[in-house]
Amino acid sequence: MLKPQATSTRDLVNLDGTWRFALVQSDLDSEAPWSKPLPGTLDAPVPASYNDIFVDPAIHNHVGWVSYQRTVTVPRGWTQDRYFVRVSAATHKGRVYINDKFVTEHIGGYTPFDAEVTGLVKPGESFRLTITVNNELTNTTIPPGILEVNEKGKKSQRYFHDFYNYAGLARSVWLYSVPAAEYVKDVTVVTDVEGKTGVINYDIKTDVQESTSGTSVHVVVLDETDKIVAEADGAKGAVKIDNATLWQPGAAYLYQFRAEIRKDGKVVDTYSVATGIRTIEVRGYEFLINGKPFYFTGFGRHEDTAVRGKGHDSAYMVHDFQLMDWIGANSFRTSHYPYAEEVMDFADRHGVVVIDETPAVGLNLFIESGLFGKGARATWSDDFCNDQTREAHADSIRELVARDKNHACVVLWSISNEPSTSEKGAREYFEPLVKLTRELDPSRPVCFINVMFATFDKDLITDLFDVICLNRYYGWYAHTGDLESAETAFETELKGWVAKYKKPIVMTEYGADTMSGMRSHYCTPWSEDYQVAYYNMCHRVHDRVPEVVGEQVWNFADFQTAANHIFRVDGNKKGIFTRDRKPKAIAAVLRERWNAKLDELAKL
Incomplete structure (x- = not known):
């Protein structure tokens, strides 16, 4: 799905701002909030999660539907166009109504959808x-959850991911136009390098056939000075760029790949894709970008800020990327859902490498039984993760790849994240999903993020994937406070993965909760001193296991979690930065280590 853009043939109207807002207190169809102006006096900002905007606990804790409403005017010049409302995200289900008419519904809280007007x-x-939005999660949604209703009919939501279930219109809403007769519907670019020549393989989908009389597809590639460096005709093919400047981690270079539909020699539609030319390969124990070994430094992150929740904020985005650059982070993972398209565009422009993740987090009832002492329940079963769940999971993969396939920053x-892969049924669940991902995009490697319980002698699916990605908390959830024992256990496990699978390893999570300002001569857990000692221990192990090709700490910044976890006080405190982006003591340690890593990579 192409992100809307303003071109010589297309227009784009931003619908962000304050919208009328209301809870749906009973049944959505009986209340029919679309049929009239919303009652009451509440206004909600878009983009933003609604939960922390208001002081009313009934809104903060609401489970079910809410309604957003505003008046929109179609520009009078759009007489020769088709036009759409674009919802960048509605967490977790969205419906769009134009006046009294239902237009479309979308399930999935982190990918966009369109409604034609x-x-x-x-x-x-x-x-x-x-736009009505529903935050309910069930065993057949991605991510999953369980709805509970008490004796008074009040709904509550249980979910199995360790971050707050923020809801609403957290990303922008747009009104956009395309030419009515002929327009570019989709573009796929896949790049390659032949010596010093850059290759862009492309496939353009349109609403017209190439054989239509007088209509053709033309391709133009421009460099960063707007100089034309390649041209071609046809909806599918390849263009070559002599002495191409490659997209490199930390040194981005973007060509503009422009697809044009021409009729009788006149351009009737045009769409541009920012294209970084680069190659990705997993070879032996190495992860290669442009044929050179790459070492991931950086973070698992969350779209999470005070008040806004998961609402996209450009100021925070730029500041967060500044902090990543300062600390020497060359990468991050979109844990645990696709991030805003603006974030992906920014990573493209600034040469930041991304592991792009679906919202499939919480597919693990073993964690519930392990952490809370509840009876073990089967994850892969008719009652929880079943065939319907897998189809919803497949849809999330299709939508992620469709949205992000052209981003140079996405390498994996x-x-x-952390499914129960040591349980019977895991392989039957995941094998078709891995096959689907490779069919959708053969150009990138595929991974999943392994949970600590599914060690190399228990996991059932790692052989299906290209890279081993591990979340490990030796010294925190295991061997708590005993870093000497943790170091031994951690190294033993890593060497077990190497011996069994002979694949590169990326540490996608490791960390320790830390209260900012808490200090201890005794290196007490939760202190900044313990966090420093913990990371130093982990890094000693990484350095002794050469098959480790990356370290993404958990987490970039403290973030909000559900309030019903007794071991979480106002959120998860594993951040290297506080929720308001103040550095903890560990930030200086990571900065020294990671910048030294970047210097080593630059010499290769």
């Missing part, structure tokens, strides 16, 4: 736009 409203006319697809 053409034919419902004429250019120059205004309409009532209502992660199809799930």
